[in-house]
Amino acid sequence: MLTADGFDAAIIGVGERCGSPEIIVYDADKCVDILIEGGMDHDEAQEFFSYNTLGAYVGDHTPMYVWKMGIEEINER
Numbered sequence: 030m031l032t033a034d035g036f037d038a039a040i041i042g043v044g045e046r047c048g049s050p051e052i053i054v055y056d057a058d059k060c061v062d063i064l065i066e067g068g069m070d071h072d073e074a075q076e077f078f079s080y081n082t083l084g085a086y087v088g089d090h091t092p093m094y095v096w097k098m099g100i101e102e103i104n105e106r
Contacts (some may be wrong), residue, residue: 030043030092031053031090031091031092032042033053033060033092035067036059036060036082038063039056039057039060040053041054041056044093049089050089052091052093053092054092054094054095055092055095056094056097057083057096058097060078060094061074061078062074062091064077082094
């Protein structure tokens with residue numbers, strides 16, 4: 030399984046899907062918080078995470094990032 034550098038504290042588990050390899054799953058909000066703790070402001074952290082982390086596909090073992098939300102928030106999307 031591949032890891033995202035610097036985000037170990039944001040790991041929430043391992044994801045499985047039929048016919049696909051296991052992947053590491055991260056809490057996306059915690060990833061952004063880690064970038065803020067490293068000195069970025071919220072907007073910079075959000076943009077960096079979106080472009081450099083979410084936008085980095087490295088094959089079938091690419092980690093997954095989860096935005097935690099309840100059913101109400103999901104329905105609003």
